[in-house]
Structure formats: structure tokens, C-alpha cells
Amino acid sequence: MKRIVLRPDYCIGCRSCEAACRSRFKGEARIRHGEVTADALLPQGCRHCDEPLCAAACPFQVIVKNPDTGVVRKSDFHCVGCRSCALACPFGVIQPGLVRHMSQKCTLCSDRPEGPRCVQTCPTGALQFIEEEQMTEKKAGVAFAVRSVHGRRL
């Protein structure tokens, strides 16, 4: 299973990932930014949790985790905009949409052969799309930084 990983020591906080995501999803970005330390503005996206609380909270089961790819997807067609998922998300990365009254959630751009658009556009290569196993192979410094900043994978 491939995941988006952030190397904080390469992130310059330019929010290009957010701009690219917003451009792809017609003005509704599915990645947001938060101040993690005093001078670090880092992207925060869906972690595609092993046990997604958003899916558990959804009263209509429109959020489903694909067991093969690990991607947690939401069906916009069936979403009623109740915001339960946004409230349940422990990382606060699901945003209630104010225009279409539907919450916005990262899909890892699974319909895009080149991979997630945010990763492709990241100016410094801070965002990477790698296999979950590779995450542990990365040098200790980076892995520690990812854990310490985000608590777990991005």
C-alpha cells in the first residue's frame, strides 16, 4: 500500500500541495495546513487510518476503506453533508464543505495514474508517495521527524 509521506526537513511551507489539490478539485482543497512549530507550516492530509473513525461515524456508510489499496474513500453522491466525519476525524483534516455542503476528503488521487497531484507538484520533494514498507527503510532521522511532527504517517 502506497502512502503520502512528508519529509518536514524539506517542507518550506509554500502550500503548493494545497494549491494543486484545490485546482484539481474545483476550488475545494482536501489538504490543509497547520502550524506545527513556531516557524513550520506543514501540510496535513488524510492518514487513511487502519481503523478509520470517519467511516465508523458516518450514518450512511458512504465512507469505506478499500482493503486492497488501503484508501479510505467517500462517495460524494450519497453524502448528505451531516459533518459527522469531520467531527470524528482525530486529526481534524476532514473539512465540511461550505459550498456543496459535503465534506472533503483525500482519495490519494487513486484515479490519477501519475499518483497524487500534491506529491507531483511539491517544489522541494518534501511530499513523497511511497510503499508503506519503504517508510521504515528511510533513514532514522526522517522517520523520527515524521513521527514527531505528525504523531504518525501523513
Place this chain on the structure above:
Amino acid sequence: MTEPTRTTCPFCLNGCTSGVEFNGVEHKMHYFTDAEVNLGRLCPRGNSANIVLDHRERLCRPLLDGRDTTWSEAEALIKLWLSEVKPEELGIVYSRGRAADEVRRLHGLAQELGTPNLACGHIEPENAFNHRLEGVSDAALADIESSKAMLLVGDVFSTSPVASWRMLDARYRDRKNRLVVVDSIRTRQAGFAHAFIQVKPGTEPFALMAMAALIDARAVPGVDVDRLAGLAGVTRQQLGAAAAMLGPSVPGFVGSAMHTGRVHHPALHSLASQLLAKAGAKPFVGFRETELPFGPMRFSDLRRAMAEGRIKVLFWTGGLFPFSYGELLPETAKVEHLIATSIFKPDPPVAGLVLPMTAELERASVGRSYWGSIERSPLAAPLSGTRPFDRVLELFGKAEEAADFTAKAASIADAVKMAARAADLTYAGGDWLLVGEKKAIGLRGFHDPEDEVSVNRADAARLGVSGRNYLQVRSPTAEREFRVRVIDGVPSGVLLVGTNVHSNRCLFPLAEDELTGDVTVPPVGVTVEKTERVPVAGGENLSVWA
């Protein structure tokens, strides 16, 4: 879906390759991963190319006093207005969005029409990189890649985000490699630095000249290092430690960026950065969004002529909008007939004739990037109803391409004299100093409305606000309500706002750089007041824009 078109991104001078594909309804970005400069990566500005192409506010019919008109009527009006005035009563201003070849053509047009009133209206401080110090070479991509000692002045990473990955790679390649940052704000870029010199806003040139003297005293004769350090609000020891990293024996480069509302004396800032590059025997690169030569006339002089009613017809050809600063509106109102070009509908509407121009992304042009010459091909077909620049100029007359303008050369003695004259730096206005912040994501407010003002924790406590409150900021020229963002990198007594959106730019009054006479946009004294607006829900410092 059409085959992706490929061009060089026009939104800064890094020379990134970008592309779009068209699905019959809208354009979508395409990333060319084989591009040498950017490997397909793009900053928020570059990612906005498709937004510009498909924007609903694009201008596609000429406007006369805010109402639709036709090209033939526009042509007749231009001919009539030009026939009514003497050549010296015609003013021509060019700003961001015009390519070098177009500026040469404008020069030719001015000569043909017999007017000396041709000025560069690109009043961003970055234009002062046209002042070049003798004997300083331009940095190449290879210089960045092989750097072992880098000095960045201002927020280079925000000006050209895609250029930053090579610098970060160089910084991490070897533990001995060094990055020094000089800036008045502790930005994200400063977090990567081995030595960060936080100076008082607008005093970067003093710190840079002192560092140059510490590297090589002969390079900057007659400079009192302690006094310069005092003016910048730093110590000699701090500067000495940074200067030791930048010695002539270590390969590297000096990069400098200037932002609206952050720099007090742009020409001095540019020359001091180059002076340090010369003392440290390093190449130099001025990071900026566009490269426009100074015109034969200074914009400040043309502005004065407009205010005094000596200009009857003004032709303003700019980038996204004829005017970035509201202050210019009263002056242009004194002009009898205004002719402007724009790719977006002017908001608010302007009195006069506004001609729809083909966007930069829709035409071929040649120019220069930081790293060499570039050619741009059209990313999309021109919007129906717009005209390319050549055809707009035909409405005025014959426009042969004139010779290129040259950069203004200066010597070390000139820079030292400038520094001596600039030593008495004071800010009029309110108790708080409003400083500008450059963010690539703020382009025209496409992605970020820039409605936040940053203050440090102590100042937030003094004002009795937190990340949930709002502040009304009043400058001599405008006022705007901002949501508070509490961060530690802002000096005490300073407020930091983005300067991409026009409502924020209007807070900064235009000023004249007393050293050169160029129009500039320095930091400004403002007053602030906590507003009664209901605090937003959520935790402290919830800095989420989406």
C-alpha cells in the same frame, strides 16, 4: 483531452516548465517530469495557470468607462485622443506582464510618437535588482548545486519556491555546508539556516555591508562595522560568525529577494547584497517575479506630471490589472483620457478605455530566467475577443523595436555613499510597523485571501487578542480587518501581512526612495484596534485557510 502543451512558467524567473491539457471545457495542469529546472514541480503560482486561462473574470471585450464597446470604436477613440494632444502630453507606462521584446517595441512607439514620457510602472522593490554592482557575476544552476556556503537575503523560498529544492539539497548534502539567512522576519526559510541574522525591518543593507567589511575590509573601505551593526539591531559577533561561513575560499552564492512593504531602500538593498557577493567572491542572483528595465523617464517623475495635469493621455499596459495601488487612481483621474490593457475585468471599474489583452500564457515570448535565456510558447489559444500586444500597439502607430535598455551600473563607492545617506531610518504613522510578506500562494487571492495579520505572542497579549480575534489595521491610505495569527518570528511592534491581494497592497503608501528617486513601497506605521467581531470557533492559532 488534447495533448498537453508545454511552456515556461511566466509567474517568476525560475524558468519552470509547465503545461496544460484541455478537455473541451476547461484546462488542467500537466507536469513535465523531464524538465531540467523543476522536474515537473510547480509552486502555487505555477499551479494557477489553468485558473488564469479559465477565469470567469477574464476581459474579452473593450470597456469604455466600465461599459462594453467594440474594437473599432476603441481604435477611433485612440486616434481621436492622440490627435488632440501634443507628444509631450502623452504618457506611457509598462509594468508586470510585458516581456522584454514588448518593452523594446514600446520604446520604439514612444520614439515614433515623439514622447519622452515612457516609464516602468513596476513599482515592486525587486525591480531595483536592475541596479548592478560592477564586477559581480550572475549565479548559474551549477553554482547552486555545488554550493558549500549560501547567503539568502529576504525570503527567497517564498519568492521562488521551486528554486529552493536545489538550495536545500546543497544544504543537506554535506554537514559542513552552510546556509546563512538575513531577514527581518523569522520565516520558514530561516528555520533551515545555520546562522540567522534577524535585523530591524528595512535595515538589511547595513548588516550586509558590515558582513562584507568583516569578510574583506579592503572591499568596503571606510565602513564602521559597529555602527552598521547597531543600525541593523545586531551585534558584531553575530555578523562575524556569519561572515566566517561565507569566506572567499568556499564556493557558494548570494541570493537576494525583496518584498513589497519589507524594504526601505531597494537600490541600496540590491547593491549591498551584491557588495557582499563581491567581498565573498561569490556569484549573485536577485530572485524576482519579472525583469523589467527602467524606462527613459522615472515613474516618480511621470507620476508627478500626472498629478500636475501635464499628461493628457495615459497609455498604461500592465499585467493582471492596470493598477496595483489605489493611490494611483486619483492621479490617473487627472488624466483626460486613460487607455489601459488588462487580462481581467478591472475591479472597481476604471474611467477610460480598457483593452482586453491576450494573457502571457497565451502568447509566445522570449526573455531571461535566473539561469539563462528562455523561450515561451503559447499554453492555450488566445481568448476570443482579446488581441496580442503587437496588434494593440498598431492602434497607436508604427512601433519598431528599439535598442535594449541597459542595467544601471554602480560602484562600491556609490553603495557606501547611499548607506551613509540612508542611516537615519524612521517611520512615520502609527505606533505599529506594518511589514509585507511575500507568499507564492497569494497570487491574486486565487488560493489565499490573505486576510490574516501575524503578530508575536507578547504583542498579542498586549493587544488582548488571540488567534480567534480580529484586528482593524489602519494605515494612512487604507484600512482592513484581519484575523489574528500568532507566530513567534515577527519582531516586537511589527505586524505582518501578505502583499499579493490588492486590498493589502493599498495599506502601503507609495513613497519615493530618496537615494534614487524611484517609487517604492516601504513598511508603514499603522494603528490597530481589536474589533468587536465575534471570535471564530476553534482553538488558539488555528491557522487553516482551506
